[in-house]
Amino acid sequence: MLREMAVPAIRTAKLSKDYGGGRGLFELDLEVSPQEVFGYLGPNGAGKTTTIRLLMDMIRPTAGAAYVFGLDCRRDSIAVKRRVGYLPGDLPQFGSLRGREVVAYLAGMRGGVDSRVVRALAERFDLDLSRRFREYSSGNKQKLGILLAFMHRPELLVLDEPTGGLDPLNQQEFYQLLRETRDGGATVFLSSHILSEVEHVCDRVGILRAGRLVRVAKLNELRASGETNLEEVFLSYYSETDQTHKALPE
Ligand SMILES: Nc1ncnc2c1ncn2[C@@H]1O[C@H](COP(=O)(O)OP(=O)(O)O)[C@@H](O)[C@H]1O
Ligand SMILES: [Mg+2]
Secondary structure, three states: OHHHHHOOOEEEEEEEEEEEOOEEEEEEEEEEOOOOEEEEEOOOOOOHHHHHHHHOOOOOOOEEEEEEOOEEOOOOHHHHHHHEEEEOOOOOOOOOOEHHHHHHHHHHHOOOOOHHHHHHHHHHOOOOOOOEHHHOOHHHHHHHHHHHHHOOOOOEEEEOOOOOOOOHHHHHHHHHHHHHHHHOOOEEEEEEOOHHHHOOOOOEEEEEEOOEEEEEEEHHHHHHOOOOOHHHHHHHHHOOOOOOOOOOOO
């Protein structure tokens, strides 16, 4: 454990993806410690998905680098993927495959997973794996995506807007799953555009705006500093009309 503590679960160094026109991600320096639940927050278009795709080597940076457990996300992407559970923002379309066939297919690629874990996840989210993917509601598709990310008990979860499409009951179930996962020793990196949805599960949050990280804070520090209305703090970063990098307070 001590050895693991020395290596950040995620580290980025001036990670950038420039799409032109001021769009993309710019010089992201971020560290996420093992066993943290880190909330990556920002409005639509802030660069959350871009960051996550860079971590998963789905796209290539224009500058900088990213590391997962010390592994280079580009050079060692296969080793990274083996250790990560990834929920993409837009799940692939599995068409007429049944839920359990999708699970079997991806479990096979992982060299097999514990079927008890799969069953337990399906049960707790009340997901019927005998149904065809295309017949699933958006909520059920999201539940399947969550199951696929967690089923091999990865050391790091990288989850792009995981609560999208989940009803409140399933959201609560999902937060409970996050807490258990963290208590079991794993690390969670999740994105969201709604602070109030994730503030109760995150140890720290980073706020991204127009491709730049404008704030990183521990939630208990934010609370202790008198910034009691976190939603207001959060919105103050959203409501800026100019596109300049807002200076960090304190
Ligand atoms: N493939 C692409 N080509 C050009 N621009 C892109 C591409 N992907 C994302 N962008 C732009 O980069 C910015 C960040 O997008 P994204 O990372 O999807 O934001 P978020 O996930 O926070 O909503 C947006 O302005 C988006 O339009
Ligand atoms: Mg996104």
